[in-house]
Amino acid sequence: MSNHLTIATVTETLRFLLDAAITPVLGGVTVSTGKPDAATQGDRTPRVNVFLYQAAHNPHWRGDDLPTRTSEGRLVHRPRAALELHYLISCYGEDATLDDQQLLALVVRTLHTHPCLSPDLIDAAVATHAFLRESNLAGERELVRFTPMQLSLEEMSKLWSVFYLTQYELSAAYAGGPVFIESDDTPISILPVLERNIHVLTVAAPTITGIEPSSGPGLPIVPGVQLVVTGRQLLAPPPRVSQVLVDGTPTPFDAQTATDTRLELAVLPTVRVGAHTLQVQHLIPMGRTTQPPPSQPPLHPAFESNLAGFVLQPQLLEPPLLSDVQGTGTSPRSATLHLSVDPPITEDQSATVTLISLADGTTLPPVAIAAGDNPRSVPIQGVPTGDYYVRVTVAGVDSPLTRDAAPNSPTFGLWAGPKVTFA
Template identity: 45%
Template sequence: MSNALAIATVTTALAQIVRTAVQSVLPGADVLTDRPDSTPLGQPRVRLYLYQVTPNSSLRNHDLPARSADGRLVKRPTAALDLSYLLAFYGNENTLEPQQMLGATVRDIHAKPVLMRQMIEDAIASEPFLATSNLADAVEQIKFTPLTLSLEELSKLWSVFFQAPYALSVAYQGTVVLIESEESPHSPLPVLRRGEEDRGVQLLLGPFPIIDSIHIGAPEELGLHPRITAYPSVQLGTALIIAGRNLVGEQIQIQFNHTRLALIRTILIPANDRSDSELRIMLADDGPAQTGWAAGLYTVTVLVKNGDVERMSNQLPLSFASKVNNIVPANPIMRDANGDVTMTITCGPVVRTSQRAALLIADREIDAEPHPIDTATLQFIIEDAPVVNDALIRLRIDGVDSLPFRRQGVPPPPRLVFDNNQKVTIL
């Protein structure tokens, strides 16, 4: 999803594409992002004008409902928009400069109709007012398609530009731009048990090799049957039990691929930790692991190698949560004269510079202060901090929340309880 600068970012990126195109045929040409008028232009120019914004018919209601029955926000509303642009070409008609620029523009947009991440990042870097735009991180890519306008539609369109003479023009539509609300929805606590005996959903997939499920738990659970409640996310120091079929071979590896970062971790499974239907690994919680992993979403794949033949399984998603190691100051935390609180949280693994970190407390979501280097220490300034007593806090890194609970084995059987070391009191 994108913030309110998404539309301006798309316009700037499209202007760069058009500018590159027209300068390939007329080196002195340029692009103006304003409305057509009667002002004479001495050199070849293209006027790029966003003349209409309409809801996208396919995605306009994809996020409904955004609120619960009692009116509480459960997810951020998102506006899905289509952008309609008019490109008007001005130049020397004797040498057909408008037609030359039109041909180059149509050629380049048709060849590269999708705004790639690098194009968007270049557009953001070119204009200081776009510095906080996050369109480059959007899941939906912007695609440009030419609009077929009849003579009547074209006449009506140009009639809105008062006293502007008609110029050779073409229209394009950019779709789809998703703009997300800045409201913070209520974040529910994690589910500690899913269904009878915590069995969850059983998946049957094919063909081989196949991953059916991933169980996340404490290291001491590797030999337990039946297993107790699974964790919702993996952390450093936890165990993974991957269940499936046809997971046997001369060499078995598990590949973890981070969905946002250029980070791939591959772990070789020893013979005594694997079988045809189960793979068992324990993630280390040491120095190399603190810098080698990153919180966020991963895809998990099993690689089975026999001789020169390597087969790859299906992929399952895996959320990797940050671990809260320390909270400063200690409880109770006193608000300052302005009612603010500054809280420092030490976590693991380290948070990369491109990752978004936020603190969840009560019904508040507070972004971390900027961290220009990879760090395990994050600072949060809570303005007008709420007065709370033993409130659970969670650290959200790239959309994955830390686990505010711990495993308690006494009295048996083992169960999950909320962690008192992750509770804060603010007075």
């Protein structure tokens, strides 16, 4: 791992490397790590200055530590930021003896011959400074390598222009990396894999083609009705197990009548009025079990069908009744309408009742129904005399109307109810 002293250690080790290579050749040369300074322009003493002007993300290693956390946000291993350090190495000296050019040649030769910072070199550089003694760069598995950067004249001019009142000196740019900085956070301890379970499955995903009530195609789906799910490969071959999910909740189906193309199930009482999703899932026993034989391994999802939808409609359990009818002659009537709605209306659902005239199909304005247990009493006012269909709307879903099923009836096949009469 590499701690917060990593960048400073790389800079000091680079300075140490250049100093050790230049001093035996040109004595009296100073290798520093400061900023290029205008105050030293008049001093032409031979020296080399190492300046870190940019720390950029290393493009090859920046995603090497991902992911560092689980989907629950727990740390699984320490995050490591991968950097690339950009250095400007400037050479100073007397123009008459071309000291700066001699120094630049020594810098290029040294970094071309020794481009990597070895652990021994890092340890030697760290030993000369007390503030770097906690550095652990020498233990990093990836060595820092220096490569020359090909800066254009324009790029070099822009770089030197940020140094106020400082004239250009003969320089070379180098990039060093990868440089890792690792977090001090302690990751969770993960147990080793106890055993490996490899399962090869043939692709046999279930497909749902339709959902209908058992009472017949096109008829409403109301509480208490059986759902018929049609499709392909609905039953999973052993040892797989089929499971039906309604809104993601496992729902039992009739295993006695189930076939590969047809499943039948009852709508659970907990299913509310409105739109719902249905899906068939194939489960496979996989993994270890803590119970003795013949217990089976736990079931895991293997294949899932497409999502199919159905709408559960409210219904009236009993014919609606009128009481306290008031009004005479041709004047509009007022009364109390008694309804038993299945499923019962809850507090978070909006519900209304609408009267539809059998004579001309006129629809009267809907009247709100309060939530609560059955029967519900709804005051109705301003209703002209006549027969009316009664339709309840809960959460935007209408209750169905019934048809006349008597073959010999003159109204066979027409709407028959539920209805009330205002006389």
